[in-house]
Amino acid sequence: DAGVIQSPRHEVTEMGQEVTLRCKPISGHDYLFWYRQTMMRGLELLIYFNNNVPIDDSGMPEDRFSAKMPNASFSTLKIQPSEPRDSAVYFCASSSDWSQPQHFGDGTRLSIL
C-alpha cells in the first residue's frame, strides 16, 4: 500500500519566494497533520485537518504560513514570503482516526537562502 506521499523531497529557494509543499495522505485516512522538524525544536505540529476541515492551526508560526486541503487526497502547506528561519524538514502525516497511529511521509527538506 502507498504511504503518505510528499513533494518535493528537497526545495532550495531564496528568501522572499513563495514555497508550496504538497501531501497526499493514505487513502481512507480522515486526519491529516503538518509537522515541522528542526534540531532546536524537534517535531512541532503546525496544523491538522479532519475530513478536509482545518481543526487546529495554533501551531502555525505566522501569517506567512497557510495550509489547505481542497479534497481528501491532497493538501498543501504554503509559505509566502519565505525566510531563512523557515528552513527545516516539513512532514505530513495521516491517520484513520484520532485514536489511531499517525503515519508519516518522508518529508520535504526546505532550505531558504
Place this chain on the structure above:
Amino acid sequence: GESVGLHLPTLSVQEGDNSIINCAYSNSASDYFIWYKQESGKGPQFIIDIRSNMDKRQGQRVTVLLNKTVKHLSLQIAATQPGDSAVYFCAEKRGFQKLVFGTGTRLLVSP
C-alpha cells in the same frame, strides 16, 4: 514533554544484544503512547503503541512497557540488528489533545 532535542542521548549496543530505550513523559493524564523510529532522511515510522489501560504490549522483536506510577515508558528491542540504528521517539497524548513528541534517543548498533 515538549520536544526539545539539540543533543540527542545516544545508546550504543552490539549486534545481537537487547536494547532498552527509555522515555519519561510529563502528563499523568496521558492515555495513549506511541513509539516511532526515524532513520536518516526519512519520516518517523510507527513501531508500536499502547494505551493507558495496559502495562505491556508486544510486537515483532519489540516490547513496550508502561509504568504509570512513575510516568515512564520503555521500548525493548530484542536481538538488535544494524538496521535498527535510528533515532527513536516516544510520544504521548491525552484524549483529543495533540500528540506531544519526546526529545528522541539515537540508537547505534555495532556489527
